[in-house]
Amino acid sequence: MGKRVEFEIREKVAYLTLNRPDKRNAIDDTTVSELTGCFADADSDTDVRAVVFRGEGSAFSAGADLDYLRKLSANSTSANFEDSCLLKDLLLGIYRSRKLTCAVVRGPALAGGFGLALACDVIIPSDKARFGFTEVKIGFVPAIVLNFALRKLRESDVRELVLTGKIIEASAALRMGLFSQIVADNEIESHTGQFLKDFISGTSAGAVALTKEILAEVRDMRLDEALKYSTAMNVAARSTEDFQKGVNSFLNKEKLEWQ
Numbered sequence: 550m551g552k553r554v555e556f557e558i559r560e561k562v563a564y565l566t567l568n569r570p571d572k573r574n575a576i577d578d579t580t581v582s583e584l585t586g587c588f589a590d591a592d593s594d595t596d597v598r599a600v601v602f603r604g605e606g607s608a609f610s611a612g613a614d615l616d617y618l619r620k621l622s623a624n625s626t627s628a629n630f631e632d633s634c635l636l637k638d639l640l641l642g643i644y645r646s647r648k649l650t651c652a653v654v655r656g657p658a659l660a661g662g663f664g665l666a667l668a669c670d671v672i673i674p675s676d677k678a679r680f681g682f683t684e685v686k687i688g689f690v691p692a693i694v695l696n697f698a699l700r701k702l703r704e705s706d707v708r709e710l711v712l713t714g715k716i717i718e719a720s721a722a723l724r725m726g727l728f729s730q731i732v733a734d735n736e737i738e739s740h741t742g743q744f745l746k747d748f749i750s751g752t753s754a755g756a757v758a759l760t761k762e763i764l765a766e767v768r769d770m771r772l773d774e775a776l777k778y779s780t781a782m783n784v785a786a787r788s789t790e791d792f793q794k795g796v797n798s799f800l801n802k803e804k805l806e807w808q
Contacts, residue, residue, distance in 0.1 A: 554583040555605070556590070561598040562745050563591030570606025576661045577617035578632060584665075585639045588697060592646050597758075598749045599649040601741070602665060609654040610662025612683060621780070636661070637693050643668040644697060645765045647758035654678040654743050655734060659716065664694025665703050670761075672727060673741055674719045675734035679717035680727070700768070702729060750806050753791040 555566040565587050591600045604610055621629060643650050643665075652658070652666035655675040660671040660683050666672050679736035682698070691711050693699070698707045706725045710717070719731045730738045763782050767775040786792055798805040 552583065553577075553580040554587050556587040558591070558594065560746075561596060561682075561749050562807060563587075563594065563597045563600045563754065565591070565600065565602050567604045567610055570604075570608070572614060573608035573611035573657065574604040574662070575611050575614035575617075576665075577614040578620075578635070580614075581635050581639055585635065585642075588642060592642070592648060597648060599651060599745055600643075600646065600756055601653060601745070602643075602649045602669060603653040604662075606656075607677075608656040608662075609652070609658040609678070610665060612660030612662050618687070618689075625660070633693065640664060640693065640697060641667040641714060645761075647761050649757060651741070651745075653749065654680075655737060657681075657716070659683050660691065661694060664691070664697055667694065667697040673737065673744065674722065674728055674731055675737045676719055676731050677734045678719040678722070678731075679716050680710075680719075680722050681714065682711045683714045683716065685712065685734075686714040733745050749808070753795060753807050754794075755789050755791040756786065759786055759789075 553567065553569060555564075555568045557564050567576075567580065569580070588600065591597050591718060621632070623631070649671065650669040651671045651673060652669040653673045654666055656677055657679045658666045659679075659681050660728075663680050663682060666680075682694070685689045695707070695711060698711070702725055709715075722728065723731055759782060763779060766778060770778065781789060795805060797803075
């Protein structure tokens with residue numbers, strides 16, 4: 550059996566590709582383990598500016614593998630707890646990463662596959678993308694991924710999706726505010742490449758990392774705590790080499806190309 554996840558780094562971007570097209574890139578414990586290892590390598594590589602998740606073939610991910618679900622139904626409570634923690638740790642790591650994380654979605658992103666996309670900073674959908682939490686249709690619950698859905702969408706939209714299990718087209722997800730635009734399927738690779746190129750050359754890696762840290766921390770703080778923390782981060786940012794470089798470039802009217 551081949552690898553569940555293909556991993557490559559190209560032009561400062563790490564690509565993690567779910568590689569089970571015959572199973573519509575269904576997720577099982579092996580997939581979670583491989584994703585975790587590949588993501589850890591990408592996240593710790595100082596030359597990597599962005600991490601991209603995508604699926605081989607016609608689907609991003611159709612959710613949990615059926616054989617995997619059968620295994621879960623027979624597991625002990627302790628085994629299921631350990632297994633659930635592995636998925637939780639993966640998604641939380643992606644969400645809290647100091648690098649830009651992107652999900653390039655072509656075809657269905659369902660259940661855990663939808664959760665993987667929601668853990669990312671940016672979703673780039675093709676016009677063939679579809680989204681849904683289908684767990685309730687098989688007597689299951691979207692317990693872990695629900696936390697990321699509530700951070701990206703209105704609660705009313707989340708409730709409708711998770712309680713009905715319906716699958717929506719990219720156009721409906723766009724109206725919900727899940728992403729800013731839909732890309733023609735035959736242009737998704739070129740669009741993604743240009744987006745990443747512009748991001749890498751147009752932003753400071755250090756500033757992105759600090760901004761993502763602030764985003765991760767202030768959401769659940771009281772306003773006074775958040776402002777105190779943010780003030781300290783503002784001060785810290787002013788002493789960075791990237792800030793000095795950026796200010797000097799702006800004042801001298803020089804075009805700055807970040808790396």
